[in-house]
Amino acid sequence: MAQGSARRASGGGRGSPAGDAGLAGRDERRRRDSGQRGTPGRRGGGRPDESRGSHDTSDSQPFRPARAAKPRRPALPEERPRLARDAWRDLKGSAPSGSLDDVAKAFGAATDALADGDLERAAALLEWAKGVAPRSAAVREALGIVHYQAGDYAAASSELLTYRRLSARQDQNHLLADTARAAGRAEKADEYVEAMVAARVEPERIAEGLLVLAGARADRGDVDGALRALQRADLDPVQVQPWHPRLWWFAAELNERRGDFDAARDYLEAILAIADDEEVERRLRSLEGR
Numbered sequence: 231m232a233q234g235s236a237r238r239a240s241g242g243g244r245g246s247p248a249g250d251a252g253l254a255g256r257d258e259r260r261r262r263d264s265g266q267r268g269t270p271g272r273r274g275g276g277r278p279d280e281s282r283g284s285h286d287t288s289d290s291q292p293f294r295p296a297r298a299a300k301p302r303r304p305a306l307p308e309e310r311p312r313l314a315r316d317a318w319r320d321l322k323g324s325a326p327s328g329s330l331d332d333v334a335k336a337f338g339a340a341t342d343a344l345a346d347g348d349l350e351r352a353a354a355l356l357e358w359a360k361g362v363a364p365r366s367a368a369v370r371e372a373l374g375i376v377h378y379q380a381g382d383y384a385a386a387s388s389e390l391l392t393y394r395r396l397s398a399r400q401d402q403n404h405l406l407a408d409t410a411r412a413a414g415r416a417e418k419a420d421e422y423v424e425a426m427v428a429a430r431v432e433p434e435r436i437a438e439g440l441l442v443l444a445g446a447r448a449d450r451g452d453v454d455g456a457l458r459a460l461q462r463a464d465l466d467p468v469q470v471q472p473w474h475p476r477l478w479w480f481a482a483e484l485n486e487r488r489g490d491f492d493a494a495r496d497y498l499e500a501i502l503a504i505a506d507d508e509e510v511e512r513r514l515r516s517l518e519g520r
Contacts (some may be wrong), residue, residue, distance in 0.1 A: 252266040301357040304336065310336025317368045327362035333359050334367070341371060344379075352376045376404065381411040399430040404438035407446075416446045425460075437463040437473040444480060453488050456480065465497075475501045482513070491520045 284321045310331050311322070317337065325333040340355035356373040363369055374389030374429075387409040403426035410418035423439040444459040460481050467474060482497035498514045501507060 232299055242391050256355070278492075301354065301361055303332070304351075304354050304358050306332055306335040306355075307339055310334050311341075313338060315328040320366055321363065324366040324369075329362050333363050333369075337372065338367060340376075344372070344376060349376055353380070357444060358409075367393050367399075370396060371402060374405070378405050379410070383412040387413075400426040401431045403431070404435050404442060405465040407439050411442055411446045411449070416450065419443060433471065434473050437471075437477060441480060443475065444484070448484065448487075453484050457484050460484070470504060471503045475504060484518070491517050 248342070248394065267296040279505055294449060312333065313334060318334070321334050321337060336355040340352045340359070340461070343349075343352035353373070353376050356369055358377060359366070359369045359411065360373055370389050371393040374386045374393055377383075377389060378386035387393045387406060390406050390409070393402060394400065400422075402423040407419040407422040409440040410422060419442060423436075423443045426439050427436055440459050444456040447453075447455040447459060460477055463473075463477050465474075465477055478497040478500050482494040485491070495514060497519055498510050498517075501510045502514070
């Protein structure tokens with residue numbers, strides 16, 4: 231497995247943010263080490279998640295990007311970055327010709343800031359770019375991911391819904407499902423996930439959506455329904471993919487909650503068959519004799 235841990239996930243290149251997020255979420259699923267499930271990208275960039283299994287009830291206050299009506303032009307790099315073709319096409323079609331280079335610089339710099347975990351700078355750059363090119367799907371998607379990672383789920387939902395409308399794509403629905411879940415709208419979470427399944431979005435993002443769906447059902451005490459949601463992502467694959475350990479981790483927890491300790495052990499052992507993981511080993515030891 232490319233990432234070598236149940237907590238880790240692969241990501242997409244700049245110019246096509248992944249919103250895992252990414253990967254991207256809340257607590258039944260452990261936070262990914264990269265913490266970038268939606269990094270917008272340049273060619274060759276890395277990627278983010280995440281939708282976690284249950285909602286964070288921490289008292290800590292994460293940074294929440296300010297959304298000024300007319301943000302000031304931020305400091306921009308001197309050279310225009312090399313963007314992915316689809317991102318460049320989107321910016322070229324939505325930014326005024328006289329501002330195109332600056333919007334591209336802001337987008338590229340925001341990509342770097344998001345990759346570095348500097349949400350405040352990424353938000354400032356993208357808010358300015360949004361003011362100049364409000365119909366840019368790439369900018370609205372990236373800004374939605376920044377708000378999502380900052381824990382401002384209402385703002386994330388607004389931006390990602392705009393992205394979906396502008397792009398006619400369903401590939402950030404896993405994040406929309408998680409924002410709906412955070413707002414207590416489980417039926418909308420179901421709707422978003424089913425739409426991305428119907429649209430045949432890439433399998434990793436569908437797996438993320440199904441994790442959110444399973445978490446929402448588990449929140450309501452429907453453990454069997456949560457397991458059925460996970461099983462739709464194929465818990466017994468012929469070829470293991472980078473997202474399967476996250477599915478197995480949550481499946482182990484759900485089976486433990488329903489008293490099926492043998493199944494819980496099987497899923498934890500499946501993770502360890504791919505890579506060593508101290509947290510998984512500790513959890514497996516806790517099931518001894520049960």
